[in-house]
Amino acid sequence: MFFAHSLADRDQIFWQPLHEHLREVERLAGIRGNKFGASNAAALAGLLHDLGKYSAGFQKRLRGGDKVDHATAGAQEVLNLTARGKDRFIAHIVAHAIAGHHAGLPDSIGELDDRLNETKKTLEKLDPIWRAEIAPVCAELFPTGFAWGEKTTPAEERAFRFSFFGRMLFSCLVDADFRDTETFYCKAEGRVADRDWPELPRIVDDLIARFDLYMGDKQQKAKDTPVNRLRAEILAHARERAGLERGLFTLTVPTGGGKTLASLAFALDHAKRHGLDRIIYAIPFTSIIDQTAAIFREALERPGEHIVLEHHSSIDEERPGAREARDKLRLAMEDWAAPVVVTTNVQLFESLHSNRPSRCRRLHNLTRSVIILDEAQTIPLHVLRPCLATLDELARNYGTSIVLCTATQPAIRAKDFEGGLALGDDRELAPCPTRLHRDLRRVRLTHLGDRTDAQLLLELAETTQGLVIVNSRAHALALYQAAKEAGLDGATHLTTRQYAAHRREILGDVRARLKKGAPCRLIATSLVEAGVDLDFPRVWRAEAGLDQIAQAAGRCNREGKRPFEDSIVGVFHSPEHKPPREIAALAGDKGRMMGKHADDLLSPDAMRAYFGEVYWRKGAALDRERILHSYGVSDGTARFDYRQVAEKFRMIESGLAPVIVPWEKTAREAVEKLQVETISSGLLGRALQPYIVQTPPAARRLLLENGHVVFVRPDLRGDQFAVLTNASLYMPDVGLLWENAAYLAEDDWLIG
Numbered sequence: 001m002f003f004a005h006s007l008a009d010r011d012q013i014f015w016q017p018l019h020e021h022l023r024e025v026e027r028l029a030g031i032r033g034n035k036f037g038a039s040n041a042a043a044l045a046g047l048l049h050d051l052g053k054y055s056a057g058f059q060k061r062l063r064g065g066d067k068v069d070h071a072t073a074g075a076q077e078v079l080n081l082t083a084r085g086k087d088r089f090i091a092h093i094v095a096h097a098i099a100g101h102h103a104g105l106p107d108s109i110g111e112l113d114d115r116l117n118e119t120k121k122t123l124e125k126l127d128p129i130w131r132a133e134i135a136p137v138c139a140e141l142f143p144t145g146f147a148w149g150e151k152t153t154p155a156e157e158r159a160f161r162f163s164f165f166g167r168m169l170f171s172c173l174v175d176a177d178f179r180d181t182e183t184f185y186c187k188a189e190g191r192v193a194d195r196d197w198p199e200l201p202r203i204v205d206d207l208i209a210r211f212d213l214y215m216g217d218k219q220q221k222a223k224d225t226p227v228n229r230l231r232a233e234i235l236a237h238a239r240e241r242a243g244l245e246r247g248l249f250t251l252t253v254p255t256g257g258g259k260t261l262a263s264l265a266f267a268l269d270h271a272k273r274h275g276l277d278r279i280i281y282a283i284p285f286t287s288i289i290d291q292t293a294a295i296f297r298e299a300l301e302r303p304g305e306h307i308v309l310e311h312h313s314s315i316d317e318e319r320p321g322a323r324e325a326r327d328k329l330r331l332a333m334e335d336w337a338a339p340v341v342v343t344t345n346v347q348l349f350e351s352l353h354s355n356r357p358s359r360c361r362r363l364h365n366l367t368r369s370v371i372i373l374d375e376a377q378t379i380p381l382h383v384l385r386p387c388l389a390t391l392d393e394l395a396r397n398y399g400t401s402i403v404l405c406t407a408t409q410p411a412i413r414a415k416d417f418e419g420g421l422a423l424g425d426d427r428e429l430a431p432c433p434t435r436l437h438r439d440l441r442r443v444r445l446t447h448l449g450d451r452t453d454a455q456l457l458l459e460l461a462e463t464t465q466g467l468v469i470v471n472s473r474a475h476a477l478a479l480y481q482a483a484k485e486a487g488l489d490g491a492t493h494l495t496t497r498q499y500a501a502h503r504r505e506i507l508g509d510v511r512a513r514l515k516k517g518a519p520c521r522l523i524a525t526s527l528v529e530a531g532v533d534l535d536f537p538r539v540w541r542a543e544a545g546l547d548q549i550a551q552a553a554g555r556c557n558r559e560g561k562r563p564f565e566d567s568i569v570g571v572f573h574s575p576e577h578k579p580p581r582e583i584a585a586l587a588g589d590k591g592r593m594m595g596k597h598a599d600d601l602l603s604p605d606a607m608r609a610y611f612g613e614v615y616w617r618k619g620a621a622l623d624r625e626r627i628l629h630s631y632g633v634s635d636g637t638a639r640f641d642y643r644q645v646a647e648k649f650r651m652i653e654s655g656l657a658p659v660i661v662p663w664e665k666t667a668r669e670a671v672e673k674l675q676v677e678t679i680s681s682g683l684l685g686r687a688l689q690p691y692i693v694q695t696p697p698a699a700r701r702l703l704l705e706n707g708h709v710v711f712v713r714p715d716l717r718g719d720q721f722a723v724l725t726n727a728s729l730y731m732p733d734v735g736l737l738w739e740n741a742a743y744l745a746e747d748d749w750l751i752g
Contacts, residue, residue, distance in 0.1 A: 002054050002127065005181060006062040007188050015062070016184045018053050019133040025049060026134075028176035033169065035277075035367045036398050037144040042172040045094045047136050048074035049101050049173055055124035072115045073123050075099040079116065081138040084636075090141040092638050093162065097170040101177060105170055105355035105642035146397050156628060163631040163640045164393045167352075171363035175335055178361060198307070200279070200339040204272045207300050207307070207339070211268060214299040215261065227560045230439055231258035237431040238262040242269030246276075246401045248391070248421050252409040252433040252604065254440040255554025259430075260292065260374065263405045264299070266429055267370040270401060278369045280341045282348045284378035285530050286500060290690070292374070293342040300340065309338035311347060336362040345379065346651045352390045353627065353649035355642040367398040375530045376404035376412075377547045380651055381582075381614070385419045385623035388412060392421055403429070407554060408547040409604065411611035419622070433604050442557040443539075443567045445549070445601055447594075451572035453479050456540060457486055459570075465490075465513075465520045467536040469552050471544060473497055473525055475577040477734055480523045484733075490519030494528055497735030499661050501690035503527075510534065528555065535559050539569045543579060545586030546593060546610040550602050589613045625649065656694035659709055659738075660723045661730050667691040671723055674712045681717055688721070699738035703729075 004021035007014055025046035033042025052058060052070030061068050075095040082091040096105055099112055106112045115121050143165065149158045186192060200207075215235070222228045234257055241249075251266070253259035267279040281296070283289050293310040301307045336343075348371075351359040371394070373379075379387050394400040404412070414420040430436060451459075456479065460466050470476050473495050480493040490513060494506055513520040514535060526544075528534065529551035535558035541549055549571060557567035579587065590601075592613055597606035615622060623629075625648040630641040662668040670687040673679050695703070700722060703709035708726040711719050730736050 002059060002129070002133075003062055004050060004053055005184055010188070014188060018050065021180055021184070022047050022050060022134050024180045025173070025176045028179055029172045032172035032175060032364045035364065036168060037146065038165070038169060038172075040139070041090050041094055041141045041143065042169055042176075044078065044091075044136060044138060044141065045097045045169055045173040046176050047134055048078055049098045049177060050074065051077055051126065051130060052124065054126045054130040056127075057124040068124055071099050071101055071103075072121060073126060075112070076116055076118060076121075076123075077136075078138065081136060082141070086142040087139065089633075089636050089638070090143070091138060093166040094141070094169060096166055096638070096640065096642065097173045100170065100355065100642070101174055101357060104357060104646070105167065105360070105640075107641045107643045108637075108639045109641075111643065155633065156631070159631040159633045159639075160389055160628055161393055161397065162633060162638060163642070164390065165397075166638065166640060167360060167642070168363055168367070168398070170357075171360045174357040175361045175364060178335075178357075197309075197338045200271055200277055201275050203307075203339065204268060208268050208272065210302075211265060211299050215265075225560065227256065227440065230436065231262075234258055234430055234436070235262045235265055238266040238429040239269050241429050242266050243273050244270075244427070246270075246274055246399060247395050247427070248423050249401065249403045249427045249429055250409055250423060251403055251405040251429040252436075253405075253407060253430050254437055255407045255551065256442075256558045256560075257407075257430075257436060257440055259405055259407070260295065261299070262429070263372045263374075263403055264296065266403065267372060271370055274401075276368050276370055276399075276401070278336070278339055278341060278365065280336065280343065280348070280366065280369055280371045282343055282345050282371065282373050283530075284345050284375045285527060286344055286689075288530060288532060289342060289344060290500065290504065291533070296340060296342060307338070308340045308342060309336065311336070311341060311343045336365045345373070349379075349383070349387050349390070349651055350649065353386065353645055355646040366394060366400060368400065370401045370403065372403045372405050374405050375551075376406045377408050377410040377611070378530065379410075381618050381622060382624040383627070383649060383651060384412075384615075384618075386627040386649065388419060388421055389628060408550045408607045409433070410547075411608045411615065416608070416612060417615045437602070437604055440560070441600075441602075442560045442562075442564060443553045443569045444565060445553065446568055446570050448540075448570045448572040450575050451540075452574070452576055453482050456572070457483055457488060459540070460521050461486075461488060463521075463538045464517070465536055466538040466540070467522045467524065467528070467534070467555055468540045469524055469526060469528060469555075470542045470574070470577065471526065471579045471583050472577065475542070475574065476523055476525050478577070480734065483521065483523060488521055490521050492520065492522045493734050494522060494524035495735055496525065496527055496694060497737075499663070499691045499693050499735075501664065501667075502735070504690075507532065507534070526551075533558070535561075537562055537567060541569060541571050542577075543571060543573045543587040544583050544590075545614070546590040546601065546607060548583075548586075549590065550607070553602060585617070586614065589617060657697045657700040658692045658722065659695050659700055659703065659736065660688050660721060661691050661693055661736060662723060663727070663730055664691065671712060671721075674717060674721055677716060681720055685720070693736045695736065695738050703738055 002018040003015040004018040005016040026043045029046030030039040030043030033039045050070055051074035058068040058070050075098040078091045078094050078098060082088045095116060096112055099115055100106050148161055219232060234253055238251065251259055251263050271279060283292055293308055296308045351362060354360055391402050395402050412420045413423045456468060460468060470479060476495050480491060483491040492506060492510060494503060510520055510522055526548060529548060534555045536556055539552055539556040541552040553569045556569050589610060593606055593610045594601060597603060600606060627645055627649055630645050632639040662671045667688060670684055673684055700709060708729055709722050709724055712721045712723050724730065729740055
């Protein structure tokens with residue numbers, strides 16, 4: 001008898017037979033692959049993925065022997081079992097998935113090729129019983145119903161589509177493998193994995209009814225104002241278009257027009273019309289993910305129900321520390337099987353370009369879904385082309401609808417620039433964006449020229465309530481400290497130096513003071529711009545790109561209750577704090593628009609011209625790492641750089657390092673649980689997410705070296721959980737002052 005998994009403290013009669021594991025993974029992977037016409041290829045990957053376990057060496061490993069490569073045998077065999085032609089091409093793609101189902105999808109050249117070369121890679125001899133026990137059939141592997149392109153389609157574009165197909169196959173395999181392995185260990189240990197979510201098609205009617213009640217109550221309580229009437233019109237229009245065929249959509253609504261709820265309503269109705277499996281809402285910044293998830297839960301969930309999955313993390317779930325294989329499975333790595341998922345652009349796009357099993361595991365659940373990209377214009381420019389290519393492929397071949405939801409729609413149509421999306425005029429979900437912009441125009445934009453910090457504070461002092469947005473944490477801190485020294489009443493600081501839970505408290509206090517008319521002078525970084533519901537009478541914004549200026553304008557006179565002439569957004573240049581290079585370049589692009597669109601710099605036409613200018617300037621840098629050049633097909637063989645792409649593709653370039661701030665009781669309790677071996681790192685990582693401050697890597701190294709930060713249980717958790725131990729470094733008003741780390745190290749009496 002050959003076994004797939006063992007139990008250290010149990011007789012082997014309780015172990016999992018290998019053929020049972022392979023057959024079940026075959027079944028589960030086939031079900032997943034069937035969603036995009038690839039059930040045969042996915043099932044074959046599942047059947048052969050652990051073929052190397054049919055060796056004496058691996059069976060010894062189950063009893064404490066040396067490690068054995070058990071993945072390569074299946075990768076080799078899938079090619080041995082297929083003849084030439086289309087099926088063999090797909091078999092080569094399947095070989096990538098099998099070979100990488102533990103360590104990650106490999107590069108074809110120099111990695112997979114060496115493993116497939118039987119003269120270079122010596123493997124444990126397989127017992128021939130495997131042929132009788134699993135009897136694989138390698139036929140009809142080529143997927144059905146795919147649009148690979150016409151004869152005139154560039155070879156590079158076709159290769160990208162095949163590479164994406166390979167990543168989807170990999171997703172089906174690793175998710176099926178995880179599921180069956182987890183089921184085996186749960187049964188052996190007498191526990192049940194809490195992974196069951198209701199299926200969206202089964203509950204969508206109920207969710208729509210709840211949403212209607214929620215909106216009815218909300219609209220009944222709202223005052224009859226021009227803004228609220230427009231919000232109702234936008235909502236109704238988006239829902240009317242839910243019957244359109246699946247594909248690519250835009251929802252262009254000025255800030256404050258209710259696009260979040262309108263996009264959710266469209267997604268629910270669209271999912272019902274087309275029998276789609278889930279709704280995924282991707283947000284550019286973690287600072288507002290809690291806010292959005294809370295709105296969705298209020299609209300869709302009853303008490304005690306779990307419909308909405310909130311997934312974002314700064315904790316690296318790939319590095320669990322020194323755990324046995326079965327313990328790694330206790331990491332609750334989300335597979336996005338929930339009916340509604342609220343996540344970040346980073347999680348979405350880095351998963352789509354990853355080679356790691358835990359990240360790729362969720363990708364097959366993007367098929368037959370509605371993906372809403374909130375603030376679509378915030379996709380970083382250096383990865384814009386590969387991001388658009390993945391969205392286009394999801395819509396083209398995987399039955400997914402994409403909604404690009406923004407107040408400042410970027411010029412990403414195919415007619416605007418090469419590599420753009422095929423978006424027709426009939427795919428806009430909002431009623432006449434130009435009219436909406438005119439009717440929802442609530443601010444007057446002025447350019448102030450140079451403003452020193454002292455001048456800004458003098459102007460801020462002239463209004464009881466005002467918001468100043470600057471381009472860096474350093475500038476925000478300096479300006480806030482100067483405001484405090486000047487005795488400015490209601491001065492408040494908002495920055496990513498503060499952890500998310502603390503920022504929510506600050507924003508709650510800011511909203512309360514705005515509502516009461518109390519002094520409130522907020523100094524913030526750009527995190528306040530995207531989706532944060534604030535309404536100031538005056539806003540100052542440091543020079544930046546036009547889209548950022550527009551986002552800042554959305555925090556001024558948001559509800560339209562003040563006169564247009566008095567609601568001023570002043571754009572200034574700081575001679576004391578130079579903007580980062582890229583922001584300065586975007587400000588230059590904006591400047592070139594001012595002559596052509598001086599009458600209304602925030603209009604849709606001006607915004608389209610601005611983005612066209614940006615894309616023309618960036619050119620090839622819109623795929624700076626040449627991601628789309630990393631895939632090819634040569635002589636009917638895939639040449640995919642999966643591992644290299646995963647290493648190069650980064651949505652956020654800063655490389656910041658997380659530090660957990662246990663300033664609150666809930667955080668301290670979660671930190672204490674890091675000592676408990678039976679609690680998964682994934683579960684604790686999510687609990688600690690609201691208490692993380694992202695720091696420059698050099699700053700965290702200094703904090704670690706001086707003993708102000710320590711890794712908790714590195715023997716168990718690796719270097720996942722860096723926890724602040726010196727409470728004096730976190731100030732209630734400014735957040736984490738890592739600059740003080742070296743100073744405090746010299747004065748031991750200050751450390752506590």
